[in-house]
Amino acid sequence: MNLNKIILVCALSIVAITANAQTNDSINNTKIESNQFKEFFTQNMDYQVRAHFSIGGSAPLGIPEEIRSIDSYNPGLQLGLEANATKWLTDDKQWGVRLGLRFESKGMTTKATVKNYKTEVIGDGGERVKGYFTGGVKTKVRNTYLTVPVSAVYKINENWNVYGGLYVSALIDKTFDGYVYDGYLRQNTPTGEKMLFEGDNTAPYDFSNEVRKFQWGTQVGAEWKMNKNFFLLGELSYGFNGVLNKDFDAISFSMHNIYLNLGFGYQF
Amino acid sequence: MRINYLFFTLLAIVGITFSSCIKDEALNAEADILKIIATDSIQRTSPKIENTNITVYVNTGTDLTKQAPEFIITDGATISPASKTELDFTDSQFYTVTSQDGKWSKKYKVTYSTAKLPTKYNFDNYEIRINSDDEEEKYFTFFDYDEAGIKTYPWTNANAAFYFSVGEDATPYDYPTTISKEGYDKSAIKLTTKSTGFFGNILKKPIAAGSSFIGQFDVQQALSNSLLAIHLGAPFDKVPTAITGKFKYESGSTFVEVINKRVIETPGKKIIDKFDLYAVFFENKTEGKNIYLDGTNKFDHPNIVSIARIDPSKAIETDSWIDFKIPFVNINGKSINIQKLKSDGYSLTIVMSSSVDGDFFKGALESTLLVDDLEIIYEKVK
Known part of the structure; x- marks a missing residue:
């Protein structure tokens, strides 16, 4: 789906809710309007702050055949902080719309064994070395994003809420690096000149x-209320577009942000 | 209790997402000739296998019209014409190896060469070789003609490994071993110590000395076991007494070395680099097996008969051409066995390097050695 359409739909739905609240009252009185405006933010409105840690990865969808084994995986400590507001559409607070602002890091460290993994290494002097690598690859990813999630919230009962929706993220800080070890590179093609990387040579x-x-991307999650204010949360998020630029062909497969977020929150 | 359900549900979702399990291994994409097995009795030394070229060195007078070499190739790959097919090797033959997955293939040129090591090198003959896949190599290769007028490529260098330092965009003149059109007469060989750039620094091999030697270079080993990557020597059926020629040398100004795993640069020409030029004559068989010298034993292998090496006090900077004559000095007290000499039992190597400690990745950037009109002086043996 087109990205702009998604944003448009999100924006329109927010406007629609606001507009709906306004057209309910036909009296054209600024004072009342002002009250309605205030009511919109006070009535049937919940505010949360929440914190989570993430387990996941920047992973291909379906492990490509170039990856022969995942030898180690470390999610690292990836944290997120979010503030959000939920506008309940009805007084029984069954359905609501939630808009948030989140600061989060997504990352992992992996070691994998690959066979004929197409890659390109670019030196800081601009030297480009292309080829197919067979051997070990260590990858470290740690990206920080400013994210705006928009979700529909459904209250199952007094203790449970589930929600799902879309998010947009802007990259603030980035790391995607690593090294290759114990293997060999074939220059340009699998039949090119062969160079071994052994021992200390990485x-x-x-x-x-x-x-x-x-x-x-999209997120789905659930909240379990421990008491009036505190709740626990679990959430799965999946990035629709790849972590790396589309025209970047040093890795032959697309990798997506797929994360499980676990945390707690406080509802005002 | 409920929290457990939630947790397990989420775990299950994550599990499903990631459970895309490891796929079956892809078929091999490589298509290499790993080994060539040719008739032993006709071979003067071990065959040379490069990425797309194979040379089998055979005795003068060998009937080349009916040879059926056997090939050992990458698992699952196929070769055409088939291994052990009898072919006429009067001219080079071409073989195509196709990978197991069928997507890649490589054409090898297989040459049976009766060429002997020439004794005179004016470095006026060089070319950019076209590999058998019709791609140009990225650097120059010197060739020469032996006494019988047969074209041969006696000189080898490490340019193939330098690709990692310069990548795709370098010209043949950017490589450590190249040509100079300002030779003593016509062109000369030009050896320059170069920075190995980003990758070299990371690998703690910050420089590559320009080098050229008689022998073979095992590119695969170049980064991991660089001293073992140089295989020195080619059969020589004469007794060398000296090497002569002309050189020009200028040390670079920034000296680079690795001390305690750190790359140290000393600018301002505070350390003057020296070049190296030597030849080693040695028995090339041990208990019937072919041997060569490498970076670890080039001066102290027990098979060495004699060594000619330039005196460090004469390996000086100069801006005009200087004549040199370096005599061979016998070591190990070995005498020459004429029978062995005539049956290619001795090998000779000549090595030139723009930085004397280039093997250990030590030298001044842009140290430049030019050599021209190199000649092996030898005794006539009846």
Whole structure:
């Protein structure tokens, strides 16, 4: 789906809710309007702050055949903070719309064994070395995003809320690098000149500058209320577009942000 | 209890997402000739296998019209014409190896060469070789003609590994081993110590000395076991007494070395670099097996008969051409066995390097050695 359409739909729905609240009252009185405006933010409105940590990865959808094994995986400590507001559409607070602002990091460190993994290594002097690597690859990802999630919220009962929707993210800080080890590179094609990398000889790569500045995706989650104010949350988020720029072909498959967020929150 | 359900549900979702399990291994995409097995009795030394060229060195007078070499290739790959097919090798033959997955293939040129090591090198013959896939190599290769007028490529260098330092966009003149059109007469060989750039620094191999030697270069080993990557020597059926020629040398100004795993640069020409030029004559068989010298034993292998090496006090900077004559000095007290000499039992290597400690990745950037009119002086043996 077209990105602009998504944004438009989100924006329109917010406007529609606001407009709906306004057209309910036909009296053209600024004072009443002002009250309605205030009521919109006070009645049937919930505010939350929440914190989570993330487990996940920048992972291909379906492990491509180039990856022969994942030898180690470390999610690292990836944290997120969010403030959001939920506008309940009815007085029984069954359905609501939630808009948030979130600061989050997404990352992981992995070691994998690959066979014929197409790659390109670019030195800081601009030297380009292309080829197919067979051997070990270590990858470290740590990206920080400013995210705006928009969700529909459904209250199952007094203790449970579930929600789902879309998010847009802007990249603030980025790391996507690593090195290759214990293997060999074939220059340009699988039949090109063969160079061994053994022992202490590792060749680094850094794709940080290729991390996409804009992300969008979907999230689904659930909240369990521990008491009047505190709740626990679990949420799954999935990025629709790849972590790296589309025209970047040093990695032959697209990788997506797929994360499980677990945390707690406080509802005012 | 409920929190458990939630947790397990979420875990299950994550599990499904990531459970896209490891796929079946892809078929091999490589298409290499790993080994060539040719008739032993006709071979003067081990065959040379490069990425797309194979040379089998055979005795003068060998009937080349009916040879059926056997090939060992990448698992699952196929070769055409088939291994052990009898072919006429009067001219080079071409073989195509196709990978197991069928997507890649490589054409090899297989040459049976009776060429002997020439004794005179004026470095006026060089070319950009076209590999058998019709792609130009990225650097120059010197060739020469032996006494019988057969074209041969006796000189080898490490340019193939330098690709990692300069990548796709370098010209042949950017490589450490290249040509100079300002030779003593016509062109000369030009050896320059170069920075290995970003990758070299990371690998703690910050420089590449320009080098040229008689022998083979094992590119695969170049980064990991660089001293073992140089295979020195080619059969020589004469007794060398000296090497002569002309050189020009200028040390670079920034000296680079690795001390305690750190790359140290000393600018301002505070350390003057020196070049190296030597030849080693040695018995090339140990208990019937072919041997070569490498970076670890080039001066102290027990098979060495004699060494000619330029005196460090004469490896000086100069802006005009200087004549040199370096005599061979016998070591190990070995005498020459004429029978062995005539049956290619001895090998000779000549090595030139723009930085004397280039093997250990030590030298001044842009140190430049030019050599021209190199000649091996030898005794006639009846």
